[in-house]
Amino acid sequence: MARYGMVIDTKKCVGCADCVVACKTENNVPDGYCRDWIVEDVRGAFPDLHMEIRSERCNHCENAPCVRCCPTGASYTDEDYGVVLVDKDLCTGCKACIASCPYDARYVHPEGYVDKCTFCMHRVREGLDPACVAVCPTKCMYFGDLDDANSEVSKLIRSRPNHALIPEAGTKPKIFYLL
Amino acid sequence: MQEITITSGRHMHHIDPHLTIWGWEIPVYLFFGGLVAGILFFSAVYFLRGKEDEMHATVRIAPLFVPLLLSLGLFALFLDLEYKLHVFRFYTAIRLESPMSWGSWTLAIIFPLSFLWALMHAEKVFPNWRYPYAWMENAMTYVKKYAKVIAWLLIYYAAILGIYTGILLSAFNARPIWNTAILGPLFLVSGLSTALAFNMILSKNKEEKHRLGRIDLIAIGIELFLIIHMFMGFLASTQIHVEAVTLFLGGPYTAPFWIFVVGIGLIIPAFIEILDSLHKVKSTLIPAFLVLFGGLMLRFIIVDAGQFSSWVY
Numbered sequence: 001m002a003r004y005g006m007v008i009d010t011k012k013c014v015g016c017a018d019c020v021v022a023c024k025t026e027n028n029v030p031d032g033y034c035r036d037w038i039v040e041d042v043r044g045a046f047p048d049l050h051m052e053i054r055s056e057r058c059n060h061c062e063n064a065p066c067v068r069c070c071p072t073g074a075s076y077t078d079e080d081y082g083v084v085l086v087d088k089d090l091c092t093g094c095k096a097c098i099a100s101c102p103y104d105a106r107y108v109h110p111e112g113y114v115d116k117c118t119f120c121m122h123r124v125r126e127g128l129d130p131a132c133v134a135v136c137p138t139k140c141m142y143f144g145d146l147d148d149a150n151s152e153v154s155k156l157i158r159s160r161p162n163h164a165l166i167p168e169a170g171t172k173p174k175i176f177y178l179l
Numbered sequence: 180m181q182e183i184t185i186t187s188g189r190h191m192h193h194i195d196p197h198l199t200i201w202g203w204e205i206p207v208y209l210f211f212g213g214l215v216a217g218i219l220f221f222s223a224v225y226f227l228r229g230k231e232d233e234m235h236a237t238v239r240i241a242p243l244f245v246p247l248l249l250s251l252g253l254f255a256l257f258l259d260l261e262y263k264l265h266v267f268r269f270y271t272a273i274r275l276e277s278p279m280s281w282g283s284w285t286l287a288i289i290f291p292l293s294f295l296w297a298l299m300h301a302e303k304v305f306p307n308w309r310y311p312y313a314w315m316e317n318a319m320t321y322v323k324k325y326a327k328v329i330a331w332l333l334i335y336y337a338a339i340l341g342i343y344t345g346i347l348l349s350a351f352n353a354r355p356i357w358n359t360a361i362l363g364p365l366f367l368v369s370g371l372s373t374a375l376a377f378n379m380i381l382s383k384n385k386e387e388k389h390r391l392g393r394i395d396l397i398a399i400g401i402e403l404f405l406i407i408h409m410f411m412g413f414l415a416s417t418q419i420h421v422e423a424v425t426l427f428l429g430g431p432y433t434a435p436f437w438i439f440v441v442g443i444g445l446i447i448p449a450f451i452e453i454l455d456s457l458h459k460v461k462s463t464l465i466p467a468f469l470v471l472f473g474g475l476m477l478r479f480i481i482v483d484a485g486q487f488s489s490w491v492y
Contacts, residue, residue: 017187038187045180065352071280072268092268093261095200096279102353102490104198107191112262166490168417169352 003062003082004119005146005174006133007153007162008055012140015040015053019132019141023057026120026131033107035117036132052177055132055141058105058117059165059173060084066097066106074114082174083121088113102169119143146174183491198354198486204259206478209344210373211252212286213366213474215245216341217374219293222300223330223337231303236382237391239300241374245293253286278350282343289336292329295322299329341367344478348485355423357485361409368405369474372398376448376470388462392452395470399449406441423488432484440480444473 015038023029023036036057043050064084066075074090075097077083086097091113098106098114109115120130124143128134133141144151156162157176164173193200218241225234260266270287274280298319302308310316322329345366348357375395382388413424426432448466455462 015186020187033191034187034189037185037189040182040184040186042182042184043180068276069279069350071272071274071277071283072265073272073274074268090265090268090272091262092265093263094259094279095261096277096351098194098200099198099351099486100353104194104489107194108200108261112265114261169490 001079001082002145003147003174004124004144005060005153005176006119006130007142007156007176007178009140009142009156009160009178010052010054011178012138013053013055014138016137018135018137019055022131022135023117023120026123027118029115030110033109033115035105035115052179054177056103056105056165057132057175058084058101059103059171059175060117060119062172062174063170065100065102065171069096069100071096078121081119081121081124083119083124084116085118085121086114086116088115102166102171103173197489201259201482201486203479204255206475206482208252208256208259209347209366209478209482210475211248211255212344213341213370213478214373214377215249215252215289215293215370216337216344216367217371218242218245218248218377219289219296219333220337220341220371221374221378222296223333226330227327227334233384234387234390235384236387237378239304240381241378242293242297242300243304244377246290246297249286249290249293253290278343278346282340282347285336285339285343289333289340292333292336296329296333299323299326338367341370344370348481351485353490354485354488355413355420355490356426356481356488358420359409359412361405361412362481365402365405365409366478368398368401369477372402373471373474376467376474379467380464385462389456392455392466395466396449396452396456399445399452399470403441403445419490422491426484426488431487432480435476436480436484439476440473443469444476445470448473 017038020034020036020038027035029035036055039054039056041052041054060083064077067077067084071094072090072092074087076085076087078085093108093112093114106114106116123130129143133143142153142156144153146153148154156178161179162176163179164176189195222238222242225238231238257263257266269283272280273284342363345362349359349362351357372395375391375398379388379391410424413420427436448469451460451466454460
């Protein structure tokens, strides 16, 4: 099994939200919902301020609590790509997965099933990047196999300081933010 | 200073600014689940001890209400589902890692058992009870041979059901207020306490009422101990848990929790039950109703506060 993940360069991200628009368009995300979003995280005290702009989405965790909590197996980890997906035919809309996600990355689709970022698997299976990565005007997003030592994502993680979101929750997230 | 701004806009229904995915349906379901677990537990225990006549309401009358109470709880759970047509999917998979899955299977076992248990006792409660068909009569005669086996199964599955109502929530690491192993035993004991209160309301036997009241006092004592222990655990835990527990220690859930759950639901009924056992006050059903109210409020407040608490990053 490959272990697909994402690396986002916070030095290059300008927070334009093109990734958000591309995702909504590509995946026909219903009005009022989003599978990805832009966070401006400002820390420190003036004049020593640090701002990080992050494009956030489901972290496709290796130890995914949403998969663990799902009573029907609707939330599962794809065997070929290591991506966390939802089988809407199995979903009852019990919302256990939403409660279990520390990133609040899931929502109930108006049709009743739970929905979230899929890393655009329909594109990835055809050899394309996810829509958010493909459309990024500053090329700050990278997508690839974290288990492949020669992939761009693996090289970036090795060569640049980075952090993941809430690693202390024990979910082993697969999105890394370059500092 | 840390300031988080979501510049692309994000206000998803029931997700932002904090979760509101579970409304009244889940606390009501958890309340009925705990109540049913308690009723079946005490009914089976006193049946096995041969106290059917002394504890008539506990052993025979209360179980008659179980199929109805369990149906109400399950109906509330059903109403909460967003994809109602897929409800059968709970029973196309067994996922031991998911408390909701083994909870569903426990309910699938306990529901028919409780129905049989109610039928067995209906004959004793209603002397004119007759089955419309002979095969029903024969089937029940056969079932009654295994009454003790059913009672033991009920004790076992009632304990699982009672604990499950708490573990369902404590399994969610993402919500710090729920993420404590104390919730399982707390909800179990609370369920037993509400069942004792329910039995007190049904009972017309003074001696039975007093015995139930005395056991309820022990249950309330254990509940108070578990609540104190839960807060001690939170305050000695990680920063995220320490911050989350401030919801109950000065935050928005302080007044509802300490007044409705601890005050009205535990301390006042315990006080009245003590006075009653010392024959200082006239025996009334007030403590029983207060315990039921407190049990319901406990579940409403914990379910709501858990959704209010989250990891911050």
